[in-house]
Amino acid sequence: MIDKIIELSILSGGLLPLMGLVLLVTLAVIIERCYFFHFIASFGMALERDLKTIKPGDTEKLRQLEKHYDSALQLSVVTSALVCNQNDEQGLERHMDEAILWQIPKLEKNIWILDTSVTLAPLMGLLGTIIGMVHAFDILGVSGAGGSATEMISGGIAEALVATGAGILIAIIAVVFLNHFNKTIQTLLNQMELLKVMMKNRLINSK
Structure with missing residues (x-):
């Protein structure tokens, strides 16, 4: 098995091991991002649910919420709203927009x-x-057009195609998770936009 892998690596000009490295890096990013987004999404949904129960003007509970979810990425929207001048509606919105962009x-x-x-x-x-x-x-040029040479060429081409198959497999794995993560990012940004509106309703409309 190992001898076959070494043979395929040599046949691909050393590119197959490099592709293995690309696969490892890709999988490492996928695992890290999956954990990150799962953590962020779960905290965001809990924050959204608790914020929904707070009545307009109850800044004390908003500050308690800020302390409770201090590790949530979406909390930056709540924090930015609480630290700025809440009588200035446009300023309040700009602060929350800036907080979202920083994330x-x-x-x-x-x-x-x-x-x-x-x-x-x-x-x-x-x-x-x-x-x-x-x-x-090159084997054909050295060996001539004999039957054994033809078989060697066929086998060589089949082995050479392993590199293409491996590259396509890596790309499929990467593109599936890339699209999934892009969708997740958009969902989280929409969630922060919702939190921004909820904070405005609880601060501005209470005046």
Whole structure:
């Protein structure tokens, strides 16, 4: 098994091990982001539910909510609303918009790696296949057109195509989770927009 992997790695011009590294990095990003988004989403839903029960003008409970969810990313919307001048509606909205924008880099952290894997992995696989096919046709030039040479070429091409298959597999894994994470990011941003409206209703409309 190990000998076969080494043989395929050599046939791909050393690109197959590099593709394995790309796969490991991709999986590491996927696992980290899955944990992060699960944590953030669960806290966000709880914050949204508790904020809904608070009556307009009850700033004391809003501050208690701030302390309770101090590790939630969405809490920045609540905090920014409580620290600014609540009599200024436009200023209040600007502060909360700024707080939301500050969270976007945290949400999009390392997502570019998945985007890169989607493009890079198939190209690396294709290049590895081309290198393998060049090697296979070199056999034909050395051995002539005999039956054994033809069989060796067929086997070489089949092995060379492993690199393309591996690249496509990595790209499929990356693109599925990339789309999932992009959807999750949009959902979380929409949630923060909802929290912004809820905070305005509990601060401004109570005046």
